[in-house]
Amino acid sequence: MNYPQALQELIDEFAEIKDKMEILEYVYDLSDEVVEFPIAMWNDKTRIMGCQSEAHLEVVVVDGIVELRCGADSKIVQGMMGIITIAINGRKAQDVLQLKPDFAQEMGILNSLSPSRSNGFRNIFDKVMSEVRMKQ
Amino acid sequence: MSLKDDFPILSREVNGHPLIYLDNAATTQKPQVVIDAISQYYSNSNANVHRAVHTLAGEATEGYENCRRWIKSWFNAEKAILTSGTTEAINLVAYGWGRANLQPGDVIVLTEMEHHSDIVPWQILSEERGIEIRYVPVLDDFTLDMDAYAVSLENAKLVCVVHTSNVLGVRNSVDELISLAHKAGAKILIDAAQAVPHDKIDFELFNADFMAFSAHKMCGPTGIGALLVKSDAFEQMQPFMGGGDMIESVTTSGSTYQTNEHKFEAGTPKIAEAVGWSAAFEWMSAIDLPAHHERLLNIAKWTADQLREIGCTVYGRHQSGDAAVVSFLHPTIHSEDFARFLDAKGFAVRTGHHCAQPLLNRLGITGTIRASFYLYNTQDEAEKFISTVRYIVGKFA
Numbered sequence: 001m002n003y004p005q006a007l008q009e010l011i012d013e014f015a016e017i018k019d020k021m022e023i024l025e026y027v028y029d030l031s032d033e034v035v036e037f038p039i040a041m042w043n044d045k046t047r048i049m050g051c052q053s054e055a056h057l058e059v060v061v062v063d064g065i066v067e068l069r070c071g072a073d074s075k076i077v078q079g080m081m082g083i084i085t086i087a088i089n090g091r092k093a094q095d096v097l098q099l100k101p102d103f104a105q106e107m108g109i110l111n112s113l114s115p116s117r118s119n120g121f122r123n124i125f126d127k128v129m130s131e132v133r134m135k136q
Numbered sequence: 137m138s139l140k141d142d143f144p145i146l147s148r149e150v151n152g153h154p155l156i157y158l159d160n161a162a163t164t165q166k167p168q169v170v171i172d173a174i175s176q177y178y179s180n181s182n183a184n185v186h187r188a189v190h191t192l193a194g195e196a197t198e199g200y201e202n203c204r205r206w207i208k209s210w211f212n213a214e215k216a217i218l219t220s221g222t223t224e225a226i227n228l229v230a231y232g233w234g235r236a237n238l239q240p241g242d243v244i245v246l247t248e249m250e251h252h253s254d255i256v257p258w259q260i261l262s263e264e265r266g267i268e269i270r271y272v273p274v275l276d277d278f279t280l281d282m283d284a285y286a287v288s289l290e291n292a293k294l295v296c297v298v299h300t301s302n303v304l305g306v307r308n309s310v311d312e313l314i315s316l317a318h319k320a321g322a323k324i325l326i327d328a329a330q331a332v333p334h335d336k337i338d339f340e341l342f343n344a345d346f347m348a349f350s351a352h353k354m355c356g357p358t359g360i361g362a363l364l365v366k367s368d369a370f371e372q373m374q375p376f377m378g379g380g381d382m383i384e385s386v387t388t389s390g391s392t393y394q395t396n397e398h399k400f401e402a403g404t405p406k407i408a409e410a411v412g413w414s415a416a417f418e419w420m421s422a423i424d425l426p427a428h429h430e431r432l433l434n435i436a437k438w439t440a441d442q443l444r445e446i447g448c449t450v451y452g453r454h455q456s457g458d459a460a461v462v463s464f465l466h467p468t469i470h471s472e473d474f475a476r477f478l479d480a481k482g483f484a485v486r487t488g489h490h491c492a493q494p495l496l497n498r499l500g501i502t503g504t505i506r507a508s509f510y511l512y513n514t515q516d517e518a519e520k521f522i523s524t525v526r527y528i529v530g531k532f533a
Contacts, residue, residue: 020151020480028473028532052472052488052503074470
């Protein structure tokens with residue numbers, strides 16, 4: 001599918017990295033890309049169930065434009081949130097809802113996208129989409 | 137030729153690095169003879185067991201019952217019920233023995249160290265039957281509070297306790313636990329899932345009433361395990377799964393059951409898995425388990441010391457008899473991140489609560505990184521592991 005430019009650039013950059021450790025390091029660095037969601041605001045409703053780490057998010061939609069605020073105690077999980085932030089923040093809600101999670105596999109950051117209790121990325125993605133759908 | 141050569145999976149690479157498999161407390165790898173036995177069974181002997189008279193059915197029945205003979209002889213047990221694993225074996229005690237013998241107000245004693253599979257069935261039964269559950273606390277030295285245990289036994293009908301903790305590797309004082317339970321008039325179930333891979337337990341001498349374990353933690357296939365039962369407890373059990381193979385006769389007005397272990401093995405059993413497990417027993421019979429246990433415990437002890445030196449907190453004590461399990465946490469690198477970095481370098485370790493949340497709550501943590509060693513692991517692998525841990529800590533801490 002056609003991805004937004006910022007996400008496509010990210011996918012291309014990941015495609016050039018072959019070493020798994022370097023991929024993880026890059027994801028780790030992307031943890032800085034999130035819009036901060038203060039720990040004081042974390043609660044059961046903001047929690048991403050199924051993540052081994054403590055990960056929370058909220059989605060705000062103002063004038064149809066999406067903003068994801070999030071954070072996690074695992075830097076890699078927060079890095080995955082950073083990737084989703086790059087993919088959706090500042091975009092129209094109806095465009096965001098067209099996005100499929102397959103790009104995570106294209107980036108090589110996941111072995112599988114199957115929904116399971118250990119699949120942090122899929123759980124984050126699904127929760128973001130459900131919040132966007134609810135708040136659009 | 138090293139022991140490792142018997143395990144084809146151990147020659148593969150993961151993320152461009154030779155696989156170093158340290159997730160043995162979750163499941164062990166399978167030697168070629170086990171893989172071949174399963175493949176041979178499906179290639180040559182596949183049929184359903186017990187009823188038919190044709191040759192294949194005879195071979196399949198012989199293969200299945202041969203596994204039971206291996207279990208009985210390996211553990212010196214009179215009754216061995218084949219189950220899908222430890223979890224089903226414990227559920228069989230809950231529903232097969234518990235429902236028939238426990239009344240509202242009766243007491244079951246568990247510990248804070250139990251795996252969820254030795255907690256949840258009892259919680260379900262407790263809700264159904266109004267049974268009281270008492271939990272024996274874990275002390276700061278990672279052992280059970282034996283004084284509290286003695287007190288908890290008052291009016292207890294059943295004790296269910298883990299032999300060796302899957303999180304800590306700590307071997308409990310099982311002989312004392314069994315003897316005190318019996319003195320109090322209670323039966324006792326031992327969850328031996330983490331014990332049987334390291335210790336060839338003599339069930340008769342051991343004197344527990346029930347013992348549950350799985351094949352896959354001792355080089356056998358997944359999907360099969362066993363419940364050993366003392367004869368008097370066996371007589372008190374009622375089937376909780378009905379179906380084919382477990383009956384003597386069925387009429388429209390009712391059924392009568394088999395009197396042997398088949399009574400608790402309704403439906404087509406795990407035939408290929410049983411054949412594979414027999415091959416695992418045969419392979420393990422050539423292994424000096426006590427010598428390996430000591431060697432692996434020394435590796436675990438060395439690894440734990442190194443991790444402490446690096447600044448990690450280690451949960452466990454690694455004393456004589458304990459399993460070679462090293463649970464640890466780094467103060468600043470999240471356990472899940474740590475495990476992903478290790479995976480990127482070819483190491484398979486476990487993270488999370490290891491299905492023992494009450495224990496982790498007691499320890500004040502939500503998860504650990506767990507490296508667990510088995511027969512094919514070496515000191516050299518432990519050294520590579522520590523060197524990679526140092527690299528990760530140097531880069532990300």
